[in-house]
Amino acid sequence: MKKVKLDIVGLSYSQTQSGAYALVLGEVNGRRRLPIIIGAFEAQAIAIEIEKMTPSRPLTHDLFKSMADTFHINIQEIIIYNLVDGVFYAKLICSDGKNTHEVDARTSDAIALAVRFNAMIYTYEFILASAGIVIEGNDFLFLENMDSIAKEPEADSLPTSTQQQGFGDLTLEELQQKLQEAIAEEAYEKAARLRDELNKRGTS
Secondary structure (H helix, E strand, O other): OOOOEEEEEEEEEEOOOOOEEEEEEEEEOOOEEEEEEHHHHHHHHHHHHHHHOOOOOOOOOHHHHHHHHHHHOOEEEEEEEEEOOOEEEEEEEOOOOOOOEEEEHHHHHHHHHHHHOOOOEEEEHHHHHHHHEOOOOOOOOOOOOOHHHOOOOOOOOOOOOOOOOOOOOOOOHHHHHHHHHHOOOOHHHHHHHHHHHHOOOOOO
């Protein structure tokens, strides 16, 4: 399957889910964006490394990197390889210089490690085709509310019901219109919810 290289283009506080953040990955040399909702702990881990801040004590992902370095293990790349019921699946491609192994990981953890190892981030074309959002014009890296990322417990699951977002009663045409409005406003987290509702109803 064809791999598509991604960069981190955005990380912002969710306006609809307490303690959640919208991580936006962008297609390199392309217009498609892949919004992923992550927890506060993972958002903090990603933002701290991107901004080259040094926490008073190592975070979990820093500890992982220290151990990997000690045993000469390197993460070469991470791949977001599947999307099932709105959940993205990722794996780490690791090497000790002799052997290469694939390790299953949550997407948010995989990206937090990718920024520490300077590893490439990839996904497959079919995932971008089904879950990507096309952006017109230029957008840019934005790291908002980083100082307000609370040290909250790790969240393995966050509420994702579109009914709770008030989208369940909208028609397909209304959903499409709101999706375009959200994209125009760079409201990626809202756009992701609308996209998921459209996909759930069997439309693109």
